[in-house]
Amino acid sequence: MSETLHNELLLALSEQYNQSLISSYTPIDTCTATVELLEGVQVRVHITQFGYSLGGGGSSIGSDSSRSSNTNTTNQSEDLEGLLRGCSPAFNQRTTAILLDKLDKLAKVQHK
Numbered sequence: 001m002s003e004t005l006h007n008e009l010l011l012a013l014s015e016q017y018n019q020s021l022i023s024s025y026t027p028i029d030t031c032t033a034t035v036e037l038l039e040g041v042q043v044r045v046h047i048t049q050f051g052y053s054l055g056g057g058g059s060s061i062g063s064d065s066s067r068s069s070n071t072n073t074t075n076q077s078e079d080l081e082g083l084l085r086g087c088s089p090a091f092n093q094r095t096t097a098i099l100l101d102k103l104d105k106l107a108k109v110q111h112k
Contacts, residue, residue, distance in 0.1 A: 001049065006030045009047045012080040021084070021094055038090035051078040054087060 023036040077083035
């Protein structure tokens with residue numbers, strides 16, 4: 001099962017990286033990776049059979065830096081995109097811009 005989770009984590013991270021939705025990522029172990037958000041902040045992403053979560057030394061954008069990093073372990077999502085949406089305003093802006101660009105291209109094709 002851990003190999004499946006590892007593959008899912010790497011696939012999801014590479015998709016986000018290839019779309020320029022995250023700056024970088026580095027696998028730490030089978031189910032955890034460090035992700036650099038577009039804001040330049042690093043977070044740790046962990047995958048289990050229940051989904052994705054933040055934790056283990058990362059911090060989310062806008063969190064109080066005086067709080068322990070363990071407070072972020074409650075940030076969970078069934079998918080990586082949902083998790084990143086919850087902690088990165090720049091991720092939200094970029095995904096919205098990509099969607100609007102695709103819709104604009106579609107509208108132009110339909111009006112020809």
